[in-house]
Amino acid sequence: KKLIIINGPNLNLLGKRETNIYGDLSFTEFFESITDKYPNVKLEHYQSNIEGELIDKIQDVGFSYDGIILNAAAYTHTSIGIGDAVKAIETPVIEVHISNTFSREEFRHQSYISTNAQGVILGFGLQSYELAIQSFL
Ligand code: DQA
Secondary structure, eight states: OEEEEEEOTTGGGTTTSOHHHHOSOOHHHHHHHHHHHOTTSEEEEEEOSOHHHHHHHHHHHTTTOSEEEEEOGGGGGTOHHHHHHHHHOSSOEEEEESSOGGGSOGGGSOOSSGGGOSEEEESSTTHHHHHHHHHHO
């Protein structure tokens, strides 16, 4: 299986950013552990702070990969463009969030991704990503 984790804005700061919410592990450290744990999965990772770059990546992989694990971060709540990209492609998308967005501010309750996602996993910390990987196996 060929899967990609696509991370949106500020997720490059994992391990440094609001560690009470997002934990103190960097994504690089987490990604290493997860690639070791699932050696049969061709797992890639892409991160951008730029909305259009995330859309370009979704389009690039969206007709050939087996699955996309998408944490669009703050763009989840604002980006019709990313939502449309998820709708336009053939590869199934699992929407992921580290935190339970429903237990946080009202503006995090809205998602432009969910309606076109195959599923949504949130609130399990970085383990949310792993649960999404397992869903594709
Ligand atoms: C997040 C939740 C978003 O509301 C927030 O803007 C993020 C991270 C999460 O993984 O919990 O940057 O997507």
